[in-house]
Amino acid sequence: MSRFGTLVIAAFFVSIFSLTPPPVAAKMAASDGHTSSDEKMKMPKAHGHSDHSGHKPTKMHGDHSEQKPVKKMPKDLDMAMDKLSEHGKYKVSMTSRLNPVAINKMHGWTLQVSKPDGTPIDDAKVKIAGGMPMHGHALPTMPRVTKGLGEGKYLVEGVRFNMAGWWKLKITIGTGHHMDNVTFSLVLK
């Protein structure tokens, strides 16, 4: 092939690439962008006893009811599903029985409660609340513990998320005189 022909073919390819539109940047706005400033979450009041340890546990109803919806999801959102409760009284973990967690599917979770030293707790009173911090709405269902599974494990039934985005699950745990809570975050696609 002649040199000129090669040049023409090269020009041809250059022309293709120069005419190809640049890739469109991913513009996926998080689909949970709206907030409602006066929306209040009402949660069932928790059972359990007041804390005698001097710590004041956070209010038992609604983890967002005293807060306005937040505008953005924190970049360093703590997604751990295994945590110490707010005042360090319990070690708590949550494991979904639907893996991966999907929207619009009723499913259960296994809750594990133990003392900070790892001793399982089987007689905890548990309340489950939650919602979408950026929307100001609560969970669309009323999940609850339906069964103790032994060794500190509890079956939580009745969870169904109905949209993608950032969800919080707030678990309030009471045993004897100790009440504490822990909040887990998960982000659903």
Added chain:
Amino acid sequence: MQWKAFTIAGVIAAFFAATAQPAQVQDWSGAERDILKSFWIGSLPPLAKDPSNHVGDNANAAKLGHKLFFDKRLSGNGEVACATCHQPDKAFTDGLPLAQGMGAVPRHSPTIIGTAYSPWFFWDGRKDSQWSQALGPMESPVEHGGTRTHFAKILVSDPAYHKAYEDIFGVLPDLLDNRRFPSAAAPIDDATARAAWTGMTAADRQTITRIYSNMGKAISAYERLILPGPSRFDRYVEAVLNDDANAQEQFFNKDEIDGLRLFIGKGNCTQCHNGPLLTNNDFHNTGLSSIADTPEDVGRAAGVKSAKTDEFSCLSQFSDADDGDCGELKFAKVTGAELVGSFKTPTLRNLTQTAPYMHAGQLSTLVAVIEFYNRAPTAKLGHSELLPLDLTAREVGQMEKFLLTLDGPISAPRDYLAPPR
């Protein structure tokens, strides 16, 4: 000469490469492709069994249900059937703002297509199964306006129904004794029908209600076969997932693509309109009570209470489900500000045939709907979940063009899209 030929060929090739470069081919990110795939009809799982309806997937029950669905005798005036408000040629809606049966219904007739996937029925979710839903209008004074003894007697006296019923559900009792089985008796508001009902023995009431519930189960077996077919949107998503640029160009133009981008982005639509049916089948307050002349309606706040106590619920004696199958009902949210003025998210498939829109048919065009969400007016009842979207007029138009691509055929046996012969 050879050089010239190459030059000309090169220029021509470059020209065609330039003009053939499809303006419509978009570079969807991996996350966006996942989202598109989640809305694709190919992601719709096979319809799960309805544990509350043991004949839900019985072909004979569907055949019987098809007949019942179109039968106007199943009404107080002989003029109203399920198909009066759910017309196959209007995507199983009626084209009216508010449904019209024996009287004026305060809600818009929703489509039936794909509703077998929903855990909740009616705009307010006052029913938790398709078969239980089917029974609601039949005894509503403004819809079919009938009574369950009247319906049961039709089943017994019509030889075709009689045989079909017995083949599916077993022996039908003799209901000829009008003293035992009055011709119009039901536990409804009408005083005469109610008195006739309470005058029956508990065992006879049970007999009738069992037949009545089986009618609902047969209708549901039919309705479970009314499913959405692939739309142009689904073809486009397939093309995107296959990296087929030509097909992408064939199925979607620039405005439709831009509309789709708005749909999954700035429009916030997918918060509620998600999954292959473009609905989360849940309940939301979108401020529709702000529209003039909207009937005062608390929606889900009342609907969930009805569902909990409904005589045909998943947990009722007429349900075939085990206790463990009734999670939606057992864990339904019964209190909360969000329930007030909330209505079920409708599917967005086949929108061209389901106008007017919203639970009371308040908005007659898609543009009106998009503009409503764009403004996000304050609710008069409860609190709207919406915030204004700040869409331009052009974007509203693009969104509409995208929504129109969600029209598709009904996937159902052809005979089932017309009255039985």
